[in-house]
Amino acid sequence: METGVHAVLWDMDGTLVDTEPYWFRAETELCAAYGIPWSDKQASALVGNALPTSAAVLRDAGVGLDVRAIIDMLLESVIEQVRQAVPWRPGARELLAEVRGAGIPCAMVTMSEQRLASEIVDLLPAETFEFLVTGDMVGRGKPDPEPYRIAVENLRAIRGDLSLDRIVAIEDSLPGLASATAAGVVTIGVPNMVSLPDGPGHIVWSTLEGRGVAHLTELVGAH
Template sequence: MPDLVLADPAVVGVTLEGVLWDMDGTLLDSEKLWDVAMGELATELGGVMTEQMRHAVLGASAPDALARIFAALDLDPTPTAVAGAGDWINARVTELFALGIPWRPGARDALRAVRAVGLRTALVTNTERELAEQALDTLGREHFDVTVCGDEVPSGKPQPDPYLRAAALLGLEPAQCLAIEDSPTGAAAAVAAGCAVLVVPCEVDVPTGPRRVHRTTLEGMGESMLASVWRAAHA
């Protein structure tokens, strides 16, 4: 890491060493594609995807999202039915991703800026590996030292497992890491793991709380902004 002091240890007690990026809704504006697929899945299952249902599954792991959809539609969640719905949604999102995944504002430059500072980085997503690999074709694998997907941990977000695994793979403590998230589910997971969190909401509002700093955009990301966010998260 370059000789940069991103935070005064006397002020916050620990320096920033790693940035842990969420993917859907944070780096990529892919939640809108998931909206399409989820709505179509509800129709396929004989129901309607309401706004309340969509918000309930936003940022959830695949098993949690499917469980909530089946419950909301009052369907019997047999293993065969749930597995079939999971296969259907993965196939549909694969098709939608192949058409092109738009970036969130400022995200592409933010990835480059964090790399330029020299911090260790991870992609931490509830999306399963097969779909995440497709998204990485857009994001660029060179921006991440490690990647952690929802089907590679015991429990996905809002549990802390994905962030704990990412920090461990980077050789860091969670307290040395800044997670960047857009959803209540993701922010809760990062805080539970012991990370500070930069929240940049996309589809829904995210509650304020300890170790959370809110911004409206990733635009302007750089050494100065990282230092400011890090200090604010520890205030």
């Protein structure tokens, strides 16, 4: 099926699955163990950031652990919550299935580490994603463009010389939008826990529900 869309790059937390409340809970419980109050506003400010960045904020707030230990504790909490229930975002799995059914390659680009990403990927049909780019695979996380640049390089190694203006990224956070747009791909923002402004370099959709390959095709055509 010829669509004009060369590939779709998917963020995970907040875009494919609504795990941001799980992160909020993990952060709140970790802070509480050190007698530190932690608000939703503070948690929202960390949405989409690289885990070392978020962990450093928690350490500076008073969590008495090093950055690696903080990351490990947060990941363990979120993984445990995911194993109890996976909150898929509206329309995300349906769009993902339609994209794959059209033969369009997909990759995941997430700041979560591979062990959490694998929990989600294992619940999807085999070979849904060509590969994962996770936070523990990059030197500079979102909002730096490195994660999306790595994804594009990997796709080109597998699929040939794909055009940036026909590769679509789907994100829910400001750091994610910044990363994807700086990498030069067509970027869609789908707000979840934080509002996303309209702006140059990206388009905002209120939801993925009801969206399909035709909408992505229209987007890259207009771009």
